[in-house]
Amino acid sequence: MRIPIDSIADPSLLIPDPIQVLLIEDNAADVRLAQESLRGAGREHVRLTHVDRLSSAVEHLASEKIDAILLDLSLPDGQGLEGMMQIHMAYPHLPIVVLSGDQDDSLALKALGQGAQDYLKKGESDGTNLIRAIRYAIERQRAEDRLAYLATHDPLTGLANRTLLRDRLEHALARARRFNHPVYVLYLDLDGFKIANDSYGHTVGDHLLQAAADRLGACVRRADTAARVGGDEFVVILEATSRVNDIESIAQKILNSLARPFEIQEHRILLTCSIGLVGFPKDGDSVDQLLSHADTAMYRAKEAGGHQTMWYTSPDRSSRTVKLNLGQDFRKALARNELVVYYQPQLNLRTNTVSSVKALLRWNHPSAGLLLPAMFVPVAEHGGQMPAVEQWLLETAARQYQRWKDESIWSFRLCMNIFSWRLSSEHVAEEFIRSIDGMGISPADVAVELPSSSIGVDLERGCSIVGALQRQGIQIVLANVGTKAWSLDAMRRLPWDILKIDPSLVQSSMQVPADAAMVRMLMSLGSDLRRRVVAEGVADLTQLKHLLSVGCGEATGDLICPPMSDQDMTYWLTARNSPPAFRAA
DSSP, X not given: OOOOGGGSSOGGGTSOSSEEEEEEOOOHHHHHHHHHHHHHHHGGGEEEEEXXXXXXXXXXXXXXXXXXXXXXXXXXXXXXXXXXXXXXXXXXXXXXXXXXXXXXXXXXXXXXXXXXXXXXXXXXOOHHHHHHHHHHHHHHHHHHHHXXXXXXXXXXXXXXXXXXXXXXXXXXXXXXXXXXXXXXXXXXXEETHHHHHHHHOHHHHHHHHHHHXXXXXXXXXXXXXXXXXXXXXXXXXXXXXXXXXXXXXXXXXXXXXXXXXXXXXXXXXXXXXXXXXXXXXXXXXXXXXXXXXXXXXXXXXXXXXXXXXXXXOOOOHHHHHHHHHHHHHHTXXXXXXXXXXXXXXXXXXXXXXXXXXXXXXXXXXXXXXEEOHHHHXXXXXXXXXXXHHHHHHHHHHXXXXXXXXXXXXXXXXXXXXXXXXXXXXXXXXXXXXXXXXXTTOOGGGEEEEEOGGGTTTOHHHHHHHHHXXXXXXXXXXXXXXXXXXXXXXXXXXXXXXXXXXXXXXXXXXXXXXXXXXXXHHHHHHHHHTTOEEEEOOOOSHHHHHHHHHTTOOEEOSTTTOOOBXXXXXXXXXXXXXXXXXXXXX
């Protein structure tokens, strides 16, 4: 594509003086003519360097900065368009103005079609026209380069776009097949970006993406390709790296880099990222397969809590089919009453009483059966359906809780997850209180459980919002404590009432001394601060006895009671009036 001359308002204003021009001409008279013409037009506009051979031109271009070339088509070592093509192929972004004594107009058209920016006949242009032709040639070349760049690069971050990514991955695979070496693909998604974008606006979001792209680029080599393929999704191609440990080291370097706080327009924003990893030929033999499988691995990393790397593992055909259809199916889930609420109690081990019952979202999928939130919440968030889903969950659980209160079954709190999208609102406390108050529930009846991803965007902002909820009488629960999801800084600065120890730490504390020490430390922390600590995922009596021995006061898990439907939970709570099943003694 060429830019029409009349679309450039004043090319002389766009190019700084002097212009560095290389004249490739072997006829001394024509050289003098060009020099005289330029001198007559004002030599200060152009600094002309002359060589008389293509070979000399190539040597000069390798060491000197040149803005444009004036090229004769009749040279001792380059006749006709072949000579021009040698220069153009070696320096495709350098504008060429052809000078020729040939009167054949068809030659001019061929030269323009094969890369020249302009064509002038010798003796028919004065110095002013020659300078103008050079300036227009430079601007046309710049316009073409800009259009080519925009076609292959993301305009916001400057990284490769999906088109260039696919092209480079195709070439990388071709080289890998030829030389029998692996190629690796990393698929990244920023954890918490949507909240930052919603909270601070798209301008801050754009700056955040640019800063993240800069950090990503600094983590990979110049020979590697980093691309932006979606809103907050990036892909890296790693070639000429054969050891898996090296790939994992690069992925960890990216995780660490993106986890450092971003300072954007006086906002201190915390992000993490999830990375999916695949390798050729083990995980796919085509561009589409590798990108799809890397995307799948990335979603597994997100579902596992984010801020981690996962290698692709091949699912069976049925689970793959379900995954592909989840987005389409979930749009109809609410209307078809497919969402359900399960409940799981939390037991005070000292008094053997139920301290709270947690409302758990489930999807009763028509073909896949009962699905956990990790399978469909990312789909709902991506489709913008979480506000409606969480409001439905709140209303459904509140109605059931009110029924339990009316029936005087037990005195306990209702515990609910608070999803990331809700914490993007500055008025979350007022909105949440208004919602539960409308259903006749007091804030003192409610505990909200915060996953680390809900706070990761901006700790200062998170402290303010969570503090507003706590001041209304709502208990604040930090979930999954003891994993890398929560930093000590966040635990120190956030207002909280209850810590829930992650099930993985509860289980590993039975075999790993360091993990056992971590559990004891968390128990001691709760005791010193006069706050409660709950062990999650208690699965057997051995675990329960071990937790009691280190001072655990509350627990939840399948040993105590697995998640149940509302009817089964009502029956279980009613049965608690019989002699208790667990004693702290």
